[in-house]
Amino acid sequence: MTANLNINYRRPIPLGSTVLLESSLEKKEGRKTFITCRVTSTDGSKLHTETSALFLSITASHLLGG
Numbered sequence: 823m824t825a826n827l828n829i830n831y832r833r834p835i836p837l838g839s840t841v842l843l844e845s846s847l848e849k850k851e852g853r854k855t856f857i858t859c860r861v862t863s864t865d866g867s868k869l870h871t872e873t874s875a876l877f878l879s880i881t882a883s884h885l886l887g888g
């Protein structure tokens with residue numbers, strides 16, 4: 823479940839262009855998983871977006887309000 827999501831939009835992505843997404847698992851601490859992601863041009867020269875996020879493991883009962 824997403825607990826935190828930060829997105830920096832550095833450069834617009836031209837309509838119809840192809841981009842490269844690179845996602846990394848930074849660390850895992852118990853139920854917490856820290857992920858980063860970068861969106862660049864396919865040759866990597868232009869940074870479009872950089873993101874960091876924290877996901878928490880949950881149980882099904884959490885989704886049901888338990």
Ligand SMILES: CCCCCCCCCCCCCCCC(=O)SCCNC(=O)CCNC(=O)[C@H](O)C(C)(C)COP(=O)(O)OP(=O)(O)OC[C@H]1O[C@@H](n2cnc3c(N)ncnc32)[C@H](O)[C@@H]1OP(=O)(O)O
Pocket residue numbers: 823824825826827854876878880884
């Ligand atoms: C024209 C076209 C338009 C198209 C347009 C499309 C739009 C496209 C948009 C897409 C955008 C998608 C965006 C994603 C969309 C979702 O991901 S939807 C899901 C959104 N997330 C939610 O609704 C989650 C709501 N929050 C919760 O349910 C609860 O807070 C959580 C996340 C399950 C955590 O609750 P919990 O299990 O009780 O955990 P809790 O004991 O509070 O914390 C456990 C640990 O995590 C840490 N922690 C918890 N929360 C946080 C936090 N926020 N920050 C830091 N640490 C935290 C605590 O400090 C604690 O750390 P320790 O003390 O163990 O070291």
